[in-house]
Amino acid sequence: MLTLRTIQENPQEVIEKLAKKKFDAREIVNSIIGFTEAKNQTQMQADRAKAELNALSREIGQLMRQGDASGTQQARERTAELKESIRELDLVFADLDVKIRELLVLLPNTPHVSVPEGNSAEDNEVVRSGGSFPVLDENALPHWELASRYNLIDFELGVKLTGAGFPVYRGKGARLQRALINFFLDQARQNGYEEIQPPLMVNEASGFGTGQLPDKEGQMYHVTADNFYMIPTAEVPVTNIYRDVILENRDFPVKNCAYSACFRREAGSYGKDVRGLNRLHQFDKVEIVRIAHPDTSYEVLEEMVNYVESLVQKLELPYRIVKLCGGDMGFTSALTYDFEVWSGAQEKWLEVSSVSNFESFQANRLKLRFREEAGKKPQLAHTLNGSALALPRIVAALLENNQTPEGIRIPRALVPFCGFDMIP
RNA sequence: GGAGAGAUGGCUGAGUGGUCGAUAGCGGCGGUCUUGAAAACCGUUGUCCCUUUGCGGGGACCGGGGGUUCGAAUCCCUCUCUCUCCGCCA
The missing domain is CATH 3.30.930.10 (Bira Bifunctional Protein; Domain 2)
Known part of the structure; x- marks a missing residue:
């Protein structure tokens, strides 16, 4: 399996090299790059929401120890919304991740420069x-x-x-x-x-x-x-x-x-x-x-x-x-x-x-x-x-x-x- | 096949709801000491992902998956694997 990084950094090179193996990689490589961009965007959003939820959880622990019942209640209400959006983002992320993986395994290894051209x-x-x-x-x-x-x-x-x-x-x-x-x-x-x-x-x-x-x-x-x-x-x-x-x-x-x-x-x-x-x-x-x-x-x-x-x-x-x-x-x-x-x-x-x-x-x-x-x-x-x-x-x-x-x-x-x- | 126990960082092994990525020991790395080494002492020591020119910031991971909860290594469900004893057996 080629690394995602290789494909992201040199998509054109990968496509050209695979042509020598008589493999047309254009569509797959482009899809991978598109999905990866979307995946990273999704991760950014999800990570931000998770960071907020983590901070909130810590806060709730503090408030409870201080016996601040109304503060606790308020904070709890805010978490519900976050949890819902995290759930959705994680689903999108997992879906994109699977799609990328499925495409990655379709790509053969790139041949070394010294490999001769030929069909059979x-x-x-x-x-x-x-x-x-x-x-x-x-x-x-x-x-x-x-x-x-x-x-x-x-x-x-x-x-x-x-x-x-x-x-x-x-x-x-x-x-x-x-x-x-x-x-x-x-x-x-x-x-x-x-x-x-x-x-x-x-x-x-x-x-x-x-x-x-x-x-x-x-x-x-x-x-x-x-x-x-x-x-x-x-x-x-x-x-x-x-x-x-x-x-x-x-x-x-x-x-x-x-x-x-x-x-x-x-x-x-x-x-x-x-x-x-x-x-x-x-x-x-x-x-x-x-x-x-x-x-x-x-x-x-x-x-x-x-x-x-x-x-x-x-x-x-x-x-x-x-x-x-x-x-x-x-x-x-x-x-x-x-x-x-x-x-x-x-x-x-x-x-x-x-x-x-x-x-x-x-x-x-x-x-x-x-x-x-x-x-x-x-x-x-x-x-x-x-x-x-x-x-x-x-x-x-x-x-x-x-x-x-x-x-x-x-x-x-x-x-x-x-x-x-x-x-x- | 029957019965039981367990799965935590390179290894051993703590941890049963709130700064736990995780105590401690060993190992590894760096240093002090030494002619050198050992010992001793001090420090350091996981992986992956996102973000950032950089400094840095954030997220995930305690066998896998799911659930409860504001919060799970810790509670519940489920799967897989490993070990011990008995039986059988090269």
Whole structure:
């Protein structure tokens, strides 16, 4: 959520920036400014009436102590009128406040100046790429066939137990999962991230804090009996650790990482790209979350991108880093880099990580602030997060790219974690 | 599932109708003392909003919402959450 102040102070700038995201903000911004003016006028009137009533109440206390019955009576009569107008003004105020809030949440985050113009994924900017494409036979198999040939993943069994999109990993397939999780967590720790093991269900307040609620409610599994939501990413519980928190400058840098299972309903995305591991309802992911000083958040973003790059390099996967264009960016992000790995048999790029700076957009909702120094006013911090990494598509690429006549080769960095270097 | 207790400032914990935004202790910050540190002592220490060029002025907030009253942290209603004991259980 953008701050009211930002909109009030630079309405034109907000409108121009949002145009890059293909969002026409003119009407909303103008309404917000109009309502805010009215709200402030109302508050002035209400506050004046309240000040008078407060003074009168104090006076009545004095008069009663002095035993001045007629003075007391007189003062009391004057309060009735004040109370009535306060009641009315408060109603108007609350109404305007709700209207403003409803409009504010409609506005996406403003993109960073470096975000490229563009409408869709086609216009994204490839920042750099690395690794080398695998040389595969013509009859190279897609990962879902490899998974069943080597008895690594059973998709049909998942359907029996739960439904589509809930695969069962078994044998070396399960061990590969565990190895990847441990590898990612160890790497994160070695890079200074504190490991968090968060709850996999969150309450409503947390859902609001990171912006899943109320808009994206349909994307989360809802445990209605207790009104909990299954987390779609560890970002939700980990970032909400800092909800309503005021950090001190010395608390920086905040670097957290967390492994979690992630649950997504993916409503409305059936039909395309859902084969095998490409899109699941439950999957594993290690997430990195950072809270940064506004002055350094873009340096932090670069640092995170470099870190994620080191992971795909260690896994020996061909990859490219893409800076999303305005039209392809998420609602809450100011700048996003996507990581894609090449899936040799499907012959396409698979998104395995998305690293974003949200600036103060999330922090405003979370009321996550920091204090420059003791005695100074708190200000909003910047939040960033990224996948490091999401497992399924990594597994898909590993299986496809490393298939050989003798079996599937495990990248060297992973062998100590797997305990095997080949899936024969 | 049954029974009970509670929710107050960064933390602990007072406060049951009238300068209570709130006693006190701890913590934090500043200072005195000290070669330095500790201890001791003194001072200071919430958030949000409106208004003002500035100094300042005003309003709101004691889990959320509503009510009683001239006046509510304090009384009433309601919701939520937390804790303790019993039962069940990884």
